[in-house]
Amino acid sequence: MSPHEDKPRPDGTEKPDEKREKNAQEKKLRDLSRRSFIKGAGIASVAASAGALLADRVLEAAPRPQSGGMAGGVVGPGEVPITLKINGQIRKLNLEPRVMLLDALRNHLDLTGAKKVCDRATCGACTVHLDGRAVYSCTTLAIDAQGHDITTIEGLEPKEGLHPMSQAFWNNDAQQCGFCTPGFVMACTAYVEHEPNPTYEGLQKSLGGNLCRCGTYMGIREAVLEAAKTMKTKGGRA
Amino acid sequence: MADYHWPPANRRALIGKREKRIDGPVKSSGRAKYSYDINRPGMLWGKMATSPYAHAKVTRIDTSAAEAMPGVKGVVTIVPEGQEVLWAGQEIVAIAADSEERAEAAADAIKIDYEPLPYLVTDADPEHAGAEHSKQLEARVTGNPDQGFQQAEVISEGHYGLPVITHCCLETHGQVTEWNGDDLTVWSTTQNVSGMAGEYVDGLKQQGITVAANNVHVISHYMGGGFGSKFAADTWGIACAQLSKKTGRPVKMMLERDHELMVAGARPSMHAHVKVGAKRDGTLVAWDSESWGTGGPSDAGAPRLPYIFEVPNVRARHTAILTNIGPARAWRAPNHPQMALISNAAMEDLAAKLNMDPVDFMLKNMNLVTAPDRAKTYQEEFAKASELMDWKSKWHPRGKSGAGPLKRGLGVSLHTWGGRGNLSNCLVTIHPDGSVETSLGSQDLGTGTRTVIAIVTAETLGLPLEAVKVNIGENKYPPAGASGGSTTVSGVSTSTRRAATEALNSLLAKVAPSLGATPDQLEAWGGKIQVKGNAAKSISWKQACAKMGASSISGTGKTSNDLMSSGVGGVQMSEVEVDTETGIVKIIKHVSVQDCGLVIDVRTAESQVYGAAIMGITYALFEEKIMDQVTGRCLNPNMEFYKLASIADIGEIVVHMMTGPGYDERGTIGLGEPPVISPGAAISNAVANAIGVRVPELPLTPDRVLAALGTLEKGGVA
Numbered sequence A: 001m002s003p004h005e006d007k008p009r010p011d012g013t014e015k016p017d018e019k020r021e022k023n024a025q026e027k028k029l030r031d032l033s034r035r036s037f038i039k040g041a042g043i044a045s046v047a048a049s050a051g052a053l054l055a056d057r058v059l060e061a062a063p064r065p066q067s068g069g070m071a072g073g074v075v076g077p078g079e080v081p082i083t084l085k086i087n088g089q090i091r092k093l094n095l096e097p098r099v100m101l102l103d104a105l106r107n108h109l110d111l112t113g114a115k116k117v118c119d120r121a122t123c124g125a126c127t128v129h130l131d132g133r134a135v136y137s138c139t140t141l142a143i144d145a146q147g148h149d150i151t152t153i154e155g156l157e158p159k160e161g162l163h164p165m166s167q168a169f170w171n172n173d174a175q176q177c178g179f180c181t182p183g184f185v186m187a188c189t190a191y192v193e194h195e196p197n198p199t200y201e202g203l204q205k206s207l208g209g210n211l212c213r214c215g216t217y218m219g220i221r222e223a224v225l226e227a228a229k230t231m232k233t234k235g236g237r238a
Numbered sequence B: 001m002a003d004y005h006w007p008p009a010n011r012r013a014l015i016g017k018r019e020k021r022i023d024g025p026v027k028s029s030g031r032a033k034y035s036y037d038i039n040r041p042g043m044l045w046g047k048m049a050t051s052p053y054a055h056a057k058v059t060r061i062d063t064s065a066a067e068a069m070p071g072v073k074g075v076v077t078i079v080p081e082g083q084e085v086l087w088a089g090q091e092i093v094a095i096a097a098d099s100e101e102r103a104e105a106a107a108d109a110i111k112i113d114y115e116p117l118p119y120l121v122t123d124a125d126p127e128h129a130g131a132e133h134s135k136q137l138e139a140r141v142t143g144n145p146d147q148g149f150q151q152a153e154v155i156s157e158g159h160y161g162l163p164v165i166t167h168c169c170l171e172t173h174g175q176v177t178e179w180n181g182d183d184l185t186v187w188s189t190t191q192n193v194s195g196m197a198g199e200y201v202d203g204l205k206q207q208g209i210t211v212a213a214n215n216v217h218v219i220s221h222y223m224g225g226g227f228g229s230k231f232a233a234d235t236w237g238i239a240c241a242q243l244s245k246k247t248g249r250p251v252k253m254m255l256e257r258d259h260e261l262m263v264a265g266a267r268p269s270m271h272a273h274v275k276v277g278a279k280r281d282g283t284l285v286a287w288d289s290e291s292w293g294t295g296g297p298s299d300a301g302a303p304r305l306p307y308i309f310e311v312p313n314v315r316a317r318h319t320a321i322l323t324n325i326g327p328a329r330a331w332r333a334p335n336h337p338q339m340a341l342i343s344n345a346a347m348e349d350l351a352a353k354l355n356m357d358p359v360d361f362m363l364k365n366m367n368l369v370t371a372p373d374r375a376k377t378y379q380e381e382f383a384k385a386s387e388l389m390d391w392k393s394k395w396h397p398r399g400k401s402g403a404g405p406l407k408r409g410l411g412v413s414l415h416t417w418g419g420r421g422n423l424s425n426c427l428v429t430i431h432p433d434g435s436v437e438t439s440l441g442s443q444d445l446g447t448g449t450r451t452v453i454a455i456v457t458a459e460t461l462g463l464p465l466e467a468v469k470v471n472i473g474e475n476k477y478p479p480a481g482a483s484g485g486s487t488t489v490s491g492v493s494t495s496t497r498r499a500a501t502e503a504l505n506s507l508l509a510k511v512a513p514s515l516g517a518t519p520d521q522l523e524a525w526g527g528k529i530q531v532k533g534n535a536a537k538s539i540s541w542k543q544a545c546a547k548m549g550a551s552s553i554s555g556t557g558k559t560s561n562d563l564m565s566s567g568v569g570g571v572q573m574s575e576v577e578v579d580t581e582t583g584i585v586k587i588i589k590h591v592s593v594q595d596c597g598l599v600i601d602v603r604t605a606e607s608q609v610y611g612a613a614i615m616g617i618t619y620a621l622f623e624e625k626i627m628d629q630v631t632g633r634c635l636n637p638n639m640e641f642y643k644l645a646s647i648a649d650i651g652e653i654v655v656h657m658m659t660g661p662g663y664d665e666r667g668t669i670g671l672g673e674p675p676v677i678s679p680g681a682a683i684s685n686a687v688a689n690a691i692g693v694r695v696p697e698l699p700l701t702p703d704r705v706l707a708a709l710g711t712l713e714k715g716g717v718a
């Protein structure tokens, strides 16, 4: 149906995830294409910034699982049992293998702090921590996140008050509409945990994997520097 | 009685200070629930099948395979067989299923046949677009342009332009809808909470569904950006409500990113050939421009060129190019960034030809600024911006930027905007326990509206900010205007001031006897009700409220003309560094000096201006909705190729708000739009100053910069 299915893309990259090609009549199995997309996403996440290629960025594609519940076997396309460890709690779900971690969190567990914005490893709005590292949950399969410690912003925040990073975002007005904010807070927290003495220059290089449309970067720069100090005195995780 | 006029500077505890955004914690902790985050029991997911063609007739729709898929619960046809679609990405069928993945797969399985029709999607000039796609909107003549150019001693000619860009709100358009009998609840991401019920009443009526406006409940507590694109229910809102009705279940239908970038908002392009002439001393005498641009299938209005300067002899023609791209929507300061780029770039080219510093050139022509008092504002803003940029010591004549490959340059631009207040109604309620709530059917787009309402209420009642609860984001509250055109701050703060004053006066009347005074001798200050000028005679706020008896008291207020004004200026200066070997433009420093009358909260106001500078840097350097005439489609409907600036791309941004005498007494004005107008022109001018040649079109991408440098090597226009 689409008149130009086989035309090369203008940028010379591979064809995108076929979910973008709404009108294509012949498709591979969705779960397979999702998987091949993830492979591509590792590259995409490194080149994600509108600015430059960044060598010391903290955001990385999710690691492949060492041991998943499905080791070796073919799964899907129907629902399969999936066990996730989220914010210290074991959560058992029945999900189709094609379900992304972001959708598992948002649609199945009502953990809506992580947002869906670009849905393809560019903007960082979906950032969560996997074993303490920032990952894009929109391009991490839920099934692949098994066996890892997943932290969402809901788990980052203490019962009372705010995590030092969220507090610093508030103090420095590093948010307007706030839709990018939870992803930024997660990315910035992982960054400061990895670099406890951030510099103005360093943080800009390392936080290029998150995007804000309202233009809150000035506040975010200050927030990261402030939070780095408070996190040192208070300890990182609340 | 308390006076509702804005208090003088020495009687302001909160207004004009730097308060923190009151919804900051709920947002930065991820607890804020946006429409996209609403999950309802039994909720279905809606997805849409859209047209791959820029212009086509829908000849056949077959949803049978899709409807047979697992989990699919309902289908709604948006464009029936036999009708035409006018842009790629236009919605044809909506389908609901019990999971997002299943809905997506089902939408893909809908079979639609088309009869493709001719289309135009590129940004052609009128000659290439042809008569059927061109609509002349304006041919304006003032004075005698031919004579004017004869008088001119120096004439500059150039081409300038900027492409169609999108809104790219991070929260895509969409909603959750739920019926409960005759009641419809819509969680909508919108700039128009109070007007949205009417949108649904009308839209559903066209689909044969009757719903009364008083049964439509609209909720938008938090919304992830609008920038002018979120006023309507839209096709997807109506289709979503239909799917809910059909299935008897709540439905969430948010646009996917590609769909969002293709259809849910675009800023029209504008291009122009300009000729502008002046006397040798810089006095502007004549202007001639032939401009065109596209805002999709309908025209987007004619620009007023030249911008700001009412040149005595003008010929200005504008043609709208009608194309099969997604329709234009208001984009933060409609038409102004385009006019500013075309006009202020042409002015700077003329200044370069005159060997004049462009700041001196603009100041020389301040008598052509016709708005009363605006010239004075600009003069003050030029002075402030020059100081913050260190303009005088950094500026050099065009192209005189040293021998190395890295060239630095400075550019300047100025702008204007109206503002004023939307029509808003406010209800302030004081409870016997001393707690206070302020309610309006307004919305906070991230601009700080909630915070502004809390500040005005607390200031009026002499309370700390935390004492006030603000209720907005639902249409059950008193109707308030849509947030467009920088009118919200005046709408909500003047109506809140009036409502809070009225409520306070009722309270003062109850309290007066116990203080042995008349109500007009009393004031609310510092958490007390006290006799004016005699703080010893006072009663605490809590004690005062206890005197109300069992029932709460309230006050209402409307947008109040005598508390606000319209019309602002604004001057911006940019410093860039251009790598002439790679063509990469780097922002070193950007200075934004802005007036907006009385500033309610300096912190969130500054954030607006910082944000506007960043949005401006983004469209100056990166943004372009690239359309392909061969396929009729957008080539970059995603965020890796539709680029937004990242934290490393923005340089140092300096913001200064003009406040104090001369500004405060104007009352509130509005701020969202003006600071986003000038960055394109200021940055383009800085690049021209750095490299010695104009890069005619935004965005200033490396290929365009290198091409312009190429013309320079060939002896092209400097």
Ligand code: FES
Binding pocket: A115, A116, A117, A118, A119, A120, A121, A122, A123, A124, A125, A126, A127, A136, A137, A138, A139
């Ligand atoms: S939504 Fe995952 S990176 Fe943008």
Ligand code: FES
Binding pocket: A174, A175, A176, A177, A178, A179, A180, A181, A211, A212, A213, A214, A215, A216, B170, B224, B225, B446
């Ligand atoms: S605050 Fe709105 S997108 Fe970042």
